[in-house]
Amino acid sequence: xxxxFQHIADRLWQAAxxxxxxxxxxxxxxxxxxxxxxxxxFADQKFALVDQALQExxxxxxxxxxxxxxxxxxxxxxxxxxxxxxxxLRRSSTELDVKLNKAMKLVEDYNVSLSGSLPTNVYSRxxxxxxxxxxxxxxxxxxxxxxxxxxxxxxxxxxxxxxAEGQRGGEFFTPTSIVKLIVEIIExxxxxxxxxxxxxxxMFVQSAQFVQRHRRDPNEEVSxxxxxxxxxxxxxxxxxxxxxxxxxxxxxxxxxYEDPHKSTSKFDFVMxxxxxxxxxxxxxxxxDPNRRFPxxxxxxxxANYLWIQLFYSALKENGRAGFVMPNSASDARASExxxxxxxxxxxxxxxxxSVGSNFFYTVTLPCTLWFFDKGKRDSERGNTVLFIDARxxxxxxxxxxxxxxxxxxxxxANIVRLYRGEAPENEQExxxxxQEHFPEGRYxxxxxxxxVATLAxxxxxxxxxxxxxYVGVAERAAIDFDFxxxxxxLHEELTRLNTEAHALEEQIDNxxxxxxxxxxx
Numbered sequence: 001x002x003x004x005f006q007h008i009a010d011r012l013w014q015a016a017x018x019x020x021x022x023x024x025x026x027x028x029x030x031x032x033x034x035x036x037x038x039x040x041x042f043a044d045q046k047f048a049l050v051d052q053a054l055q056e057x058x059x060x061x062x063x064x065x066x067x068x069x070x071x072x073x074x075x076x077x078x079x080x081x082x083x084x085x086x087x088x089l090r091r092s093s094t095e096l097d098v099k100l101n102k103a104m105k106l107v108e109d110y111n112v113s114l115s116g117s118l119p120t121n122v123y124s125r126x127x128x129x130x131x132x133x134x135x136x137x138x139x140x141x142x143x144x145x146x147x148x149x150x151x152x153x154x155x156x157x158x159x160x161x162x163x164a165e166g167q168r169g170g171e172f173f174t175p176t177s178i179v180k181l182i183v184e185i186i187e188x189x190x191x192x193x194x195x196x197x198x199x200x201x202x203m204f205v206q207s208a209q210f211v212q213r214h215r216r217d218p219n220e221e222v223s224x225x226x227x228x229x230x231x232x233x234x235x236x237x238x239x240x241x242x243x244x245x246x247x248x249x250x251x252x253x254x255x256x257y258e259d260p261h262k263s264t265s266k267f268d269f270v271m272x273x274x275x276x277x278x279x280x281x282x283x284x285x286x287x288d289p290n291r292r293f294p295x296x297x298x299x300x301x302x303a304n305y306l307w308i309q310l311f312y313s314a315l316k317e318n319g320r321a322g323f324v325m326p327n328s329a330s331d332a333r334a335s336e337x338x339x340x341x342x343x344x345x346x347x348x349x350x351x352x353x354s355v356g357s358n359f360f361y362t363v364t365l366p367c368t369l370w371f372f373d374k375g376k377r378d379s380e381r382g383n384t385v386l387f388i389d390a391r392x393x394x395x396x397x398x399x400x401x402x403x404x405x406x407x408x409x410x411x412x413a414n415i416v417r418l419y420r421g422e423a424p425e426n427e428q429e430x431x432x433x434x435q436e437h438f439p440e441g442r443y444x445x446x447x448x449x450x451x452v453a454t455l456a457x458x459x460x461x462x463x464x465x466x467x468x469x470y471v472g473v474a475e476r477a478a479i480d481f482d483f484x485x486x487x488x489x490l491h492e493e494l495t496r497l498n499t500e501a502h503a504l505e506e507q508i509d510n511x512x513x514x515x516x517x518x519x520x521x
Contacts, residue, residue, distance in 0.1 A: 027164035044086035050077035096131040117238035151244040177404035182322035184413035190221040191268025198226030201237035203271040224248030270321040278303035318375035356391040387467035418443035448474025
């Protein structure tokens with residue numbers, strides 16, 4: 001099936017990408033109408049199956065049973081008006097932009113849960129011949145394709161569009177292997193899941209698949225809540241959930257200044273890949289700062305520690321969080337160091353994982369995955385943090401991009417499971433790696449890979465949460481040393497220090513002006 005999926009997805013992408021040459025649109029602009037067509041094709045095939053079954057029931061009832069949208073909804077289908085059917089659109093030869101915009105609006109009108117989710121006014125950007133060719137391309141999706149495979153095709157296209165778009169692509173897509181690792185470590189079996197920078201919804205999809213993999217129904221076990229400031233990205237997220245058979249409360253909102261889900265202390269799980277090192281946030285406009293940013297506001301013009309506190313404050317008393325941060329946040333000084341000290345002393349930092357460079361489409365720099373667990377405070381892990389250096393672990397996709405293989409994701413998650421006293425998994429055949437590093441089947445520190453540090457040891461390191469400070473180096477590390485990666489890390493740190501120095505200069509200037517004014521009086 002994997003080979004079949006890859007063949008189908010590659011063929012569809014190649015055809016769709018070739019057609020983009022006929023348009024003036026960037027990849028991010030082209031993605032919305034294209035992903036809308038994939039969604040419509042998915043909805044049409046599900047509708048056709050349900051319609052066939054319902055028509056048979058009408059026949060058996062002798063015409064006493066009547067059909068309406070509610071019957072289709074009850075059978076798990078998105079109701080489609082005749083003018084929103086895929087075949088109707090394919091048979092049309094003129095004004096396809098008008099007809100596709102209308103089709104999307106009809107889907108929203110008959111399916112309240114999709115209201116505001118679909119691209120109802122974007123098809124006028126594409127000419128009639130391009131739309132006709134795109135409809136023909138996606139008509140080639142096999143009729144017997146499984147629903148889950150539709151979701152995979154949608155995600156595949158999201159990733160391809162993000163890769164083509166580069167910097168902007170990272171605004172709506174987090175590489176799947178990173179998301180899977182976050183999900184495997186926080187283990188969202190059941191409860192309320194929140195992503196305040198949800199992009200196209202990858203965290204939600206992988207959480208649902210985690211639940212399914214453990215033989216449970218995600219629509220019964222988890223509830224999904226997200227917010228994203230870009231309206232088009234909200235639509236991508238809602239369509240992504242729909243093609244995976246999921247639904248959620250996804251709002252268009254700026255998480256610094258808006259809190260539509262009233263998130264404080266509400267969620268069992270928080271997952272996010274927020275934008276890195278954002279400046280220009282108006283701290284005077286921050287919503288409910290005492291509750292949402294309870295550990296104080298950072299003085300520097302950088303939003304990293306605003307995001308960290310948003311994740312922290314949204315958790316219930318036993319909640320878990322997993323999120324992405326630039327490496328510089330692990331060692332940031334001044335006011336950010338003070339906030340980090342308070343977080344560590346709260347005993348909620350559970351695991352820190354260093355990830356190598358070139359995993360993300362937005363930046364080539366390495367990053368760090370942070371994991372909070374408020375429920376661990378009174379456990380044996382209360383006064384410790386597990387540090388993992390996963391920088392040497394990756395699979396090269398192409399010259400500029402890397403990912404974790406499923407086996408590597410399972411191996412890294414198994415290290416955390418052993419640390420927590422849980423049984424390791426072997427669905428992805430990570431047993432050999434586990435035997436190599438943990439031969440007795442229990443957690444032990446591995447130089448260059450993982451180390452459990454006490455809060456006292458972290459304090460001695462200036463409250464640093466950089467795994468490299470703790471795990472040490474393996475014997476072969478000198479051979480594998482990546483000079484370019486180290487240089488990038490040092491450059492990132494220099495940039496951070498320059499920013500802090502500039503902020504201090506401004507503060508000193510302001511203080512001097514105030515002092516001189518007071519002396520003049």
